[in-house]
Amino acid sequence: MRHSGIFKNGRLGAFVLAAALSASPLLAADLSGAGATFPYPIYAKWAEAYKGKTGVGLNYQSIGSGGGIKQIKAKTVDFGASDMPLEPKDLNESGLMQWPTVMGGVVPVVNVPGIGPGQLKLTGPLLADIYLGRVAKWNDPAITRLNPGVKLPDKAISVVHRSDGSGTTFIFTHYLSQVSPEWKQKVGENTSVSFPTGVGGKGNEGVASYAGRIPGAIGYVEYAYALQNKLAYTLMQNQAGQLVKPSSESFQAAAANADWAKAPGFYLLLTNQPGAKSWPITGATFILFYKQQAKPETAREVLKFFDWAYQNGDKMAEQLDYVPMPAAVINLVEKTWASGIKGADGKPVWPAK
Secondary structure, eight states, rough: OOOOTTTTTTTOOOOOOOHHHOSSOOOOTTTTEEOTTTTHHHHHHHHHHHHHHHHHEEEEEEEHHHHHHHHHHTTOOSEEEEOOOHHHHHHHHHHHEEEEEEEEEEEEEETTTOOOOOOOOEEHHHHHHHHHHHHTTTTHHHHHHSTOOOOOOOBBOOEEESSOOOHHHHHHHHHHHOHHHHHHTTTSSSOOOOOOOOESHHHHHHHHHHHHSSSEEEEEEHHHHHHHHTTEEEEETTTTTTTEOOSSSHHHHHHHTGGGGGGGGGGGTTOOSSSOOOSEEEEEEEEEEEEEOOOOOOOOOOOOHHHHHHHHHHHHHHHHOOEEEEEEHHHHHHHHHHHHEEETTTTTTSSOO
C-alpha cells in the first residue's frame, strides 16, 4: 500500500496543498476548499498529480466536515467537503448542491498489548456498548466470548472519539444508531454528539495519534489513517452475520447496492448494507458547491479538477483503499453540473455533454 507524498512524520495532518507542492505563492488560478479529513489522502494525491499536469494548485483545509459546511455557507472557500450528506431540504435552503467523489470505510482501531491488525472481533452492538461505557475492560465477558483463544488483559478501555464536527463521526454514529437502540435513544447520530465517555482528538489524524499513544485505547478512523499509523484494526460482524475485515473489496461490496440514481440530491448512506462481504461502516464523501456562482471561471476550474479526478484518479483512489465512483454515477454527477450550476448571467458554468 503506497501513501508516499501525502504524509509527514508517520501521520496525517491538515494541509495546504499549494504550499506543499510549490514554493511559489498561491496563484490566482489556485482553488480553495475546506472540510472532511476522511478524503484527505486521496484529495492530496489527486491535487499533487493535477498540479503537475495543469499548474493549478489546491489550497484545501482538512478541518472536518462541520468546518467545511460552515465555510462553504460563509462563502470563504470555492467548495466545501463533508462525509455527512446534506438532506435535499438543507441543500435547497442554502442554494447548494452536492456530489459524491469516492467511497471508503471507517474502521475501529485498538491499542491492546499483543493484539495485531484483524485479531480482535467486534459486533456493532458490542462496539456501541464500549462507546456507551457499559463495557469498560478488555477482558469483559462480552469481548472474551466473541474472541476465544485471544489473550485479553484486565485493562481499562480508553475510548477515543472526534472532538470536532466530523463526517467520520456521523458515519460512525449513524451505524451505531442502526445496530443499538440504546445508542440511538441516548446519543444519536450527527457530525458532533455528546459521547458518554472517552477523550476527543481533532481530525482523523488526532484520533489516530491518541489511539496509537494510549495503552488500552479504541478509536475510529478512515482506513488509510489506520494503515499509515500502523494501528490494529478490528474485524466487524456485518448485517449478514459474517466477520469481515476492512479492505477495498469489503467497501466495494457495501457500495454495490447503492442506487445513486434514486437518491435525491445524492443523499445516500451506506452503513449496515446487506451482503456477506460488506464492511458495515462504509460511507461516501461529498463536495458542497453553490448552484449560483458569482465567479463562473473559478467555478469552472473547480469542476475541471473533479472531472479530471473522476477520469484519471481511480487507480490512485484504489491504492489508498477508496472505492471510486462508477461511470454511470459520474455521468449523472456531471449532468447535474451542466443543468444546475449557473453564473450570475444565468448561463451554465459546465457544458452539457
